[in-house]
Amino acid sequence: MDSGKFDDESEMSDHTVPAAYFKAKFSDIIEELPNSGPVIVSIRNKPRAVVTDIRYHRDLLAKAAAYELLKLYEEAEAGEKFTPAELESFLDQRSEDRSRVRQAA
Numbered sequence: 001m002d003s004g005k006f007d008d009e010s011e012m013s014d015h016t017v018p019a020a021y022f023k024a025k026f027s028d029i030i031e032e033l034p035n036s037g038p039v040i041v042s043i044r045n046k047p048r049a050v051v052t053d054i055r056y057h058r059d060l061l062a063k064a065a066a067y068e069l070l071k072l073y074e075e076a077e078a079g080e081k082f083t084p085a086e087l088e089s090f091l092d093q094r095s096e097d098r099s100r101v102r103q104a105a
Helices: 019-024 026-036 054-077 084-104
Strands: 016-018 039-043 046-051
Touching: 016 019, 019 026, 019 039, 026 039, 026 046, 054 084
Parallel strands: 016 039
Antiparallel strands: 039 046
16 A cells, blocks of 8 residues: 655654555455555644554454453452442452343334
8 A cells, every 4th residue: 555755754654644545445354354444534644643553453342351350450459439249249240230231222
C-alpha cells in the first residue's frame, strides 16, 4: 500500500493510507487485512481511524479483558478494591450478565 507523504511521520505507520485512497481501494484493503495488519486511515495527513481484521480485533479485546482480570486479582490480593470472595462474586455476576446478553442476541 502506498502511504504517501505525511507532515508528521512520527504519527504514521507503514500501513497508513489517505481516506481517498482507502475509499477507492476499500475491497482490496479489506481483503488484505489478515496479511497486512491494521490500517490507519488519515484525513489531511492526520490519523483518524484504524481498520483491522476481525480476528485481530477479537484477540485484542481478549487480551484487554485478561489484563483487566489480572489487575483485579492483584488488587484483591493487596486488599484494595475487593476481597478475594467479593472479586469471585463480582466475576460470577459479570459472567452471568454476559451470558444473558449472548442469549438475547
